Amino acid sequence: MTATNPPDNQTLIDKRQQHFLPTAVLYHNEPLQLVKAQGEYVWDSDGRRYLDAIGGIVCISAGHNHPRIKQTLIDMLERDEIQHTSTLYLTRYPVELAETLLQEAPEGLDRAAFTNSGSEANELAFMAARQATGETMVLNLRHGYHGGTSGALSQCGHHNWRFRAQPTASAVSALEPYCYRCPFNQKPDSCNFECAQNVETTIQTATHGKIAAMIVEPVMGVGGFIAPPEEYFTEVTRIVHEYGGKYISDEVQSGAGRCSHDFLLSKALNIDADIITMAKGFGNGAAIGGLLMRSDIADTLGGKLYFNTFACDPYQTAQAKVTIDIINEEKLADNAMAMGQRLIDGLRGLTARHELIGDVRGRGLLMGIELVKDRKTKAYATAETTRLMDICKDLGVLLGKGGLFGNVIRLAPPLTVTAAQIDTIIETVDNAFHQLAKEA
């Protein structure tokens, strides 16, 4: 069957404006209509190819349209395998996914559950932690992001994602472990992890002294790839447990082999998590989220019903299982680490040439470039970041952005990215900075 010609971009923009909620934003001054993808590349409706250095939106781990994923789905459709069924019936795919995922779990996390998204995975994590502890208070970090559903949004550390009427009961924020803009004015090599100690102060001053949970991303994604060191997590998990809470490690962005040789960064960093949530790259773009948790927490949910119509969908769970198999068999986490090193070295090499670069940071293939107008004042270079993204797009490389003030370029290419493609990304970013300087 031949696909029909795509509508022109302006028609889509107009119709989106007419039909969608005003919350739906678009990347780029001249938005792209992406119609095709393969491996590390995507194509727009004019047939132009781009290197996808943001991996969808940090969702593409095994590469776009990986042949094994395609074949799995085609075979299932050709066999007329049931397209929808729920957990009320037996299906092999969610069970096979659970078995596969549990092999990647840190010790002690021996139950799995699936949802449709990262937000829902976090909602279930909050509920489980609250049920297990009998407490309601959940701590989060300023600059953190955990999803767009009500409970998840109440744990959000960004003013621009919160709504005026957003309920925030039983949520409190600790200060961010943001070394480049340390809220305690410390330097990473001489600090006493005041940011970790602040978790204890927050519990002592903003709660009744007991908590249900704390949720933390091992690398803060929307916050601009803030990547605290391992010691931070050792101290914070100790504090959370001391005050009776469960530690939820939100690996929606950092998981799926993107940030460590292990499938989960929490395992690689020895984070003593009670619950780990994931989505995005976990299903290589399928609408699926997942959780791992300790069975003593899971057991406290017994006797109640939790039903989610589309969670455990055969096609989504089959895709997530093949994705994990591909990541393991093709050693994509190892490639992510090697390519991540090449990327950070290359990007840090640009710092001397481009004054706008304030910081280059991240782990594996979650890499951020923070743009500042002045290295001393660290004034946010928000407009410049947007412009840099547009220039890179015109040069054939798609980047993302994040940070509280939108001044962090985010790079998260598929884990299959090659050394030559990494070099292209670095060269393109370099050229884009040069062009930006000429425009100034």
Ligand SMILES: Cc1ncc(COP(=O)(O)O)c(C=O)c1O
């Ligand atoms: C760290 C983190 N947690 C949770 C979510 C929410 O996931 P979803 O958009 O699939 O609901 C996101 C989404 O960007 C995220 O970055």
